[in-house]
Amino acid sequence: MRKIAESTVRRLSLYLRYLEQSEVQGHGTISSADLARRGGTTPAQVRKDLSFFGSFGKRGLGYSVPELAAKIRDILGLKRSYRVVLVGAGRIGGALVQYPGFRQRGFHVTAIYDKDRKKVGSRWNGLVVRDVQQIASDLKKEPTDIAIVVTPAEAAQQVVDELVQAGVKAILNFAPVQLAVPPDVVVKSVNMAAELETLSFALANR
Amino acid sequence: MRKIAESTVRRLSLYLRYLEQSEVQGHGTISSADLARRGGTTPAQVRKDLSFFGSFGKRGLGYSVPELAAKIRDILGLKRSYRVVLVGAGRIGGALVQYPGFRQRGFHVTAIYDKDRKKVGSRWNGLVVRDVQQIASDLKKEPTDIAIVVTPAEAAQQVVDELVQAGVKAILNFAPVQLAVPPDVVVKSVNMAAELETLSFALANR
DNA sequence: TTCTGTGAATAGGTTCACAGCT
DNA sequence: AGCTGTGAACCTATTCACAGAA
Numbered sequence: 341m342r343k344i345a346e347s348t349v350r351r352l353s354l355y356l357r358y359l360e361q362s363e364v365q366g367h368g369t370i371s372s373a374d375l376a377r378r379g380g381t382t383p384a385q386v387r388k389d390l391s392f393f394g395s396f397g398k399r400g401l402g403y404s405v406p407e408l409a410a411k412i413r414d415i416l417g418l419k420r421s422y423r424v425v426l427v428g429a430g431r432i433g434g435a436l437v438q439y440p441g442f443r444q445r446g447f448h449v450t451a452i453y454d455k456d457r458k459k460v461g462s463r464w465n466g467l468v469v470r471d472v473q474q475i476a477s478d479l480k481k482e483p484t485d486i487a488i489v490v491t492p493a494e495a496a497q498q499v500v501d502e503l504v505q506a507g508v509k510a511i512l513n514f515a516p517v518q519l520a521v522p523p524d525v526v527v528k529s530v531n532m533a534a535e536l537e538t539l540s541f542a543l544a545n546r
Numbered sequence: 547m548r549k550i551a552e553s554t555v556r557r558l559s560l561y562l563r564y565l566e567q568s569e570v571q572g573h574g575t576i577s578s579a580d581l582a583r584r585g586g587t588t589p590a591q592v593r594k595d596l597s598f599f600g601s602f603g604k605r606g607l608g609y610s611v612p613e614l615a616a617k618i619r620d621i622l623g624l625k626r627s628y629r630v631v632l633v634g635a636g637r638i639g640g641a642l643v644q645y646p647g648f649r650q651r652g653f654h655v656t657a658i659y660d661k662d663r664k665k666v667g668s669r670w671n672g673l674v675v676r677d678v679q680q681i682a683s684d685l686k687k688e689p690t691d692i693a694i695v696v697t698p699a700e701a702a703q704q705v706v707d708e709l710v711q712a713g714v715k716a717i718l719n720f721a722p723v724q725l726a727v728p729p730d731v732v733v734k735s736v737n738m739a740a741e742l743e744t745l746s747f748a749l750a751n752r
Numbered sequence: 753t754t755c756t757g758t759g760a761a762t763a764g765g766t767t768c769a770c771a772g773c774t
Numbered sequence: 775a776g777c778t779g780t781g782a783a784c785c786t787a788t789t790c791a792c793a794g795a796a
Contacts, residue, residue, distance in 0.1 A: 341751055345765065349747045353740040357722060371777065380724040383777090384767055391779055399773040399778045416743050417750025424742075431644050435637035441722065441739040447746075485749055486742070510745040516563060516647065518586040526748040528741050533647040534559040535734050536630075536692070537622050539716035540653075541555045542732040543691055544623025545547055551787065577755065589755090590789055597757060605756045605795040 348389045352412050354379040355386065359409040371402040421446035423482065425508075427499050428490035429454035429462075429469045432514060436488060437465045447486065451478060455495065472499065479506035488512045489519075500527075554595045558618050560585040561592065565615040577608040627652035629688065631714075633705050634696035635660035635668075635675045638720060642694060643671045653692065657684060661701065678705065685712035694718045695725075706733075 358378040362370055372383040372390075379386065390396055390408075393415050397403040413419055424447050426433050436442070437449050452464055453472045460471045470478065487508045491499055496515035503511065504525055513519055513529040521527055564584040568576055578589040578596075585592065596602055596614075599621050603609045619625055630653050632639050642648070643655050658670050659678045666677045676684065693714045697705055702721035709717065710731055719725055719735040727733055 344747075344751075346744060347765075349744050350737075350740050352747075353737070353743045354724070357739075373777085378724060382767070384769095385765095387778060388766075388780080395779060397778050400776045401774070402777065415747070415750075417746035418743070422746060422749075431641035432638075435641040436738070438637050439738060442742065445739055445743065447742055486745055510749055512741055512745060518560070518584060524752070526745055528744055530736065530738075530741055531556075531559070532642070532645060532736070533563075533651055534556050535718055535736055536648060536653055537559045537624070537651065538552060538555050538734055539692055539718060539732055540623035540628060541550075541558075541621070543628075543716055544621075545550075546730070549786095553787075579755085588789070590791095591787095593756060594758080594788075601757065603756050606754045607796065608755065 342392065344392055348392065349416070351379055351381060351385070351389050352416060355389075356409060356412045356416065356418075359405055359412065362405045363409055367405050369398075369402040370405050370408070372397070374402075418446055421448060422486050423448055423450045423484040424486045424488060425449070425451045425453065425475075425479070425484050425503075426488045426490065427453045427472065427475075427503070428492075428514075429456070429459045429464060430490060433488075433490040434464060436490065437467070449488075450482065450484065455491075472502070475499075475502050476506050479503075479508070483507055486510045486512070488514070490514045493517045548598065550598055554598065555622070557585055557587060557591070557595050558622060561595075562615060562618045562622065562624075565611055565618065568611045569615055573611050575604075575608040576611050576614070578603070580608075624652055627654055628692050629654055629656045629690040630692045630694060631655070631657045631659065631681075631685070631690050631709075632694045632696065633659045633678065633681075633709070634698075634720075635662070635665045635670060636696060639694075639696040640670060642696065643673070655694075656688065656690065661697075678708070681705075681708050682712050685709075685714070689713055692716045692718070694720070696720045699723045 355375050372386040375386045376383045396408050396411050426437060426449055429452050452467050452469050453475055454460060454469050455472045459469050462469050487503045489496055489499055489511055493515050496517050497519060500511060500519050504521055510526045513527055516531055519527050561581050578592040581592045582589045602614050602617050632643060632655055635658050658673050658675050659681055660666060660675050661678045665675050668675050693709045695702055695705055695717055699721050702723050703725060706717060706725050710727055716732045719733055722737055725733050
C-alpha cells in the first residue's frame with residue numbers, strides 16, 4: 341500500500357469516533373463538511389484522507405454513516421481485537437488498564453508486568469501483576485502484538501528488547517526515551533512532559 | 547517571533563532532557579550528532595531547530611552543555627514555574643498529579659476539581675478535591691495559566707469554557723473531543739485511543 | 753580538520769478548484 | 775443543485791551541501 345501520513349491516520353480515528361456517535365443518533369448520511377467540523381479540519385482534508393483508501397461517498401449526498409464507519413474500522417485494523425500487555429504497574433499503568441476507551445475499541449489488556457517484587461502478585465483490575473522475567477515464556481504461550489511500556493526511562497529499552505524478542509510488533513511508549521527497535525516493529529511515543537512544554541513555549545512566545 | 551513548527555518545539559524538549567542528563571554526567575560539550583542520536587533525528591535537523599532561535603554552538607567543537615540547556619529552558623519558557631489546575635479526579639487525573647516529570651520541569655498542580663460530590667473533599671496527593679463550581683472564584687484569587695482537562699468527553703467543552711472565562715491560557719486536553727477556544731488560548735490534545743489506533747493501523751497494513 | 757550555521761533543493765502535507773456523479 | 779473525488783498549486787518541514795569559524 342502507498343504510504344499514508346500519520347496525521348491522516350489520526351484524523352481517521354477522530355472521524356470514526358464522530359461516526360459512531362452519529363450512528364447511535366440514527367443519522368443515515370453525513371457530509372465531509374460535518375466530519376470536518378467535528379474533526380477540527382476542512383472538508384477538503386476529509387475527502388483527501390478518505391480518497392487514499394477508496395471512494396466511499398455519493399456525490400451530491402455525502403457518506404453513509406454505517407458504511408463509512410465500517411470502512412474506517414477496517415482501514416484502522418479494528419475489525420479484530422488485540423491482546424495488549426502492559427509493562428509497569430505504576431500509577432499511569434493502573435490508569436491505563438482501566439481506561440474504557442481501549443476496551444471499547446477492541447484492545448484487551450491481558451497481562452501486567454512489573455520488576456518490583458513487592459508489586460508482583462498483587463491484583464490490578466482483575467489481573468495479577470506478573471514478574472517481568474516471565475514475559476518471554478508467557479508470550480510464547482500467548483502471542484501478543486501490542487505492548488504498552490510505562491516503566492521508568494532507564495528500564496524502558498531493556499524491556500522493549502525483551503518484548504521485541506518475544507514477538508511484539510507494536511509498542512506504545514510512555515517512558516521519556518527514544519527507543520531503538522528493528523524496522524518491522526512500530527513504536528509510538530507519548531511524552532507528557534513534552535506536551536506540557538509545547539504549552540509553556542506557547543505561553544512564553546506570545 | 548517567526549512561526550515555529552510544533553515538531554521543532556517537541557524536539558527541543560527531547561534535546562533538553564538529554565542535555566540535563568549530560569550535565570549531570572559532567573559532559574562539557576556536545577555535538578549536533580550526539581543530540582540527534584538521542585533525539586531520534588538527524589544532525590542537520592538539530593542544527594536547523596536551534597538556528598531558528600540563534601547560534602549557540604562553536605564551529606569545530608559543538609555546544610556547551612550547560613549553556614545550551616539554559617538556552618532551551620529559556621526558549622521553552624521553563625525559566626519560571628507554572629501553576630496548573632487539574633479538572634477531573636479520575637484514575638488518569640490521579641496518575642498525572644503524581645507524575646514526577648511535571649514537577650521536575652516546574653509545573654505545579656495547585657488544585658484538583660471534580661463535579662462528583664462524592665469525590666469533592668477527599669484528599670489526593672496532599673490536595674483536597676474541590677467542586678468544579680469553585681473554578682471561577684478560585685482562579686480569581688489564584689490566577690493560573692495552565693489547566694489539564696481529564697473529564698469525560700461530554701463534560702469537557704463546558705469545563706473548558708469556564709476555564710477560559712477564568713483566564714486560563716493553555717489547556718492540555720485528555721478528553722476525546724475537539725475543543726473550541728478563543729484564538730489567544732492554546733489547546734494541546736492527547737488522545738490515547740487514537741495513539742493505539744495508529745498502532746493497529748500499522749499492524750493491519752504491513 | 754572538525755563541526756556549526758544556513759541558503760537551496762527536495763520531500764511531504766494541505767488547500768484549491770473544478771470536473772463528474774447522483 | 776449538491777457534494778464527492780482528485781490533479782495541480784501551494785505551503786511547510788526536512789534534508790542536502792557547503793561556506794565559514796574554531
